[in-house]
Amino acid sequence: MKRYGLRALAMVFSAVALFSMLGFGLSVSELQGIVANELIPEISKAAGIALVDEYAKKPVAELEELAASGLTPGIRLAASLALKQVNGVVMALSSKTAAELKDLALEGDADAADLYYFYQRRTFTEATLRTEVLSAANETLQIAAGKLLAGYWVPGSFNPKTEAELIDLAKNGEGIGLRIAAATTLTTLWISTQPLTIDQTMVEITKITLVYPELAAAYQNYLAFLFAR
């Protein structure tokens, strides 16, 4: 634990030292620098998300190569998201039946799982989704159900939750689906209120990166928004 704490502390200092000069929104070259060099996975991925449109300009073969063996998590994520965009993966799946989508989701296809719940959305209420996120057949489906549940909790929606409730659920919620629901909602909440700067967000990530992965992902996606502004 002590060694873990020192390593985390070192990461905090390095992150702050590298990026304390940065304000709102980063240039492509700045983001390229982060995605290539950043050690903390969530910060690397945040930069990757902010670079998707830039990566979408690369040839498909290069994207495939980067998605498979890019040097950092951010590069691999940027490339895979860009590939999805370029290949129209979601629209290609949209003609499949619910049963086909569910079968794909059971094999781990996250896009199919998202689309499955998209088409099923009118059959759910918040209450039945709460059950679904815990009982769906695999984690891929539970995560997708969680993302839909987030739609009931975000500000302005049917049953908005407080930041404190959401942070607790993102850390301690029973089942990955519930934690993802909370994390997705948190990102939306933060985007609408923008309570933290880039630097502050990176500090929060470094505190929890290896401890609360879903909450870290919430900060990651918020950071991606700040990077891209």
Add this chain to the structure above:
Amino acid sequence: MKKLALLLAGLLVIAVPALVSAQGYDVMPEDARILPIGVAGTPYADLELGKQGGTIYISQISNPKSWNANTAHETSTTWYTSRMNLGLVNLDHITGAIVPDLAKSWEVSEDSLTLTFHLRRGIKWSDGTPLTADDVLFSYNDVVLNTDVDCNSYDGQRLPDGTFPVMTKVDDYTVEVKLSVIYRPILNSIGVPIQPKHKLADKVHKLNPDVPAGTFNETWTLDTPVSELVGNGPWVVTDYKPDISVTMKRNPYYFAYDPAGTQLPYYDEIVCLVVASMDVSLLKFRNKELDVLGIRAEDLPVLMPEAGAKGYTVFVSDLPNYGTTWFMPNQDIGLEDGTQNEKREVYRNVKYREALAHLIDKDTMIQNLLNGLGAPQWSPLSMGSPFYAGRDYYGGPVTENNAIIFEYDQAKAAALLDEIGVVDADGDGWRDLPSGAPLAIEINTNSGNTIREGACLILQDDFRSVGLNATFVGVDFNTLVDRLFASTGDIIYLGLTGGDEPNSGKNVYWSCGTLHAWRYSACDDPDEIDRRIDELLDLGVGTFDLDEAFEYYVEYQQLLAKQLGYIYTVNQTFLYAYYDYVGNADAASPTSTPSGNNGLLTELCFDKRI
């Protein structure tokens, strides 16, 4: 098979880019229409001035059926034709009030029997041909009122005495319309699309005997090269790919401008993607292939989490959509074949219908079926109408001071049923007819409409809670409509479209109306309330004094609410999503929805990125 047929038909269409004249006006026409965008003190005060440029992407789930504005019968066609062919008057984008369009002004004579319309001088068709009174007379007399033409607007021109307005030319920029009786809604009905005489007169048998009667009905079909299309509105169709897209470009001779002198519309182009379903539209919107989208309550959980990150806004208003949703106990049940006499008597007893009205749990319907995004209804008129009786005066704010409300109250419902003798005579737990014969109720709606099915289940439960033996049975839409028109249904749950003009509902609420479905027999046997409603319909159209008309329509709406022919339930509120780079999209409302014929997109939206 239908898709294949459409695709094959599409392959026959020659996709020639429209020869829309690129020139436009050298200077703003003297009678240009200036929309007060951004002008303080006007309803347009909150809108922003924009710049010309860009393309906006929207979607439709059907192909158009033609490009002919006056023979179109469906919104999949009129969405485009209403943007190509305007009329003398139109509905304001923001307020919904009737405003001058091709006419710059009009006067009504003292006896209210003559209307004189003054056209805008100097305006042209999209091919550069001047637009004059000859085009107006051609469109009204030779197309709309021509019984050879299958014109959707024809019936709407008929005056209460069965005659039609007479339009004559005064000069090249003035037309006169004479009425045999005072008819206030003439200002709505006279706004028919004006079509170019120089392009279409030879297709009308009356003007060109060389062509067979009915030729006009086959004019400007989807087989017509789009280069042939000429319009006077903000847009002209320039490309059509069946099942894929329709493209419209700015009409260089459109006559509307903003206060800064920029010609409208702001966008250079609209591309309308033809998609298979609302779900596909939603996926495309999330994928940034569409810029704006009308949405449903069920779409909110999907859209709201992504809104900030993707840069769009989900707009949730408190204004309900236009239209009504209701259920209808069939007061003519068994009349045709002489059966169910006692049940018919009970259904015709207003206290029975009052009991049913007290059993509508509107709050639960709104929460469970519309995710809380709905409004209760009590009136036949849409809340958006300036004549809506929930206002205290014409066009005033909604206060509901005049509303007739039957609150959800099971005890009250039970008491009313007891009072009229609908009690459980045999102790089986179900109420019976006053004679003791069983009373079984079947509630129908169209299966597949999940919101209506849900509402019927809620009604079923509430009816049963007071001992009414009710069962919901979903049926296909055609069967439902058959039961409605043939008076063979029991209780039917359905809805109707709506607008601002009360008289547009005459076919429903007039005792001889074709949709007076709760009691068609009222045509031959009207009761006192039927007669007064008929009277009020005539009184309401018989004055141009809007305040006076408003008073008539308040009484009209209150009587219908008490009569409980159609018993109103709930309506979804207006929901909309748009990317934040679409300027003025935030001014959308049920009055000016992006997909409506009076859509905001027609002129006022712009690309903020330019």
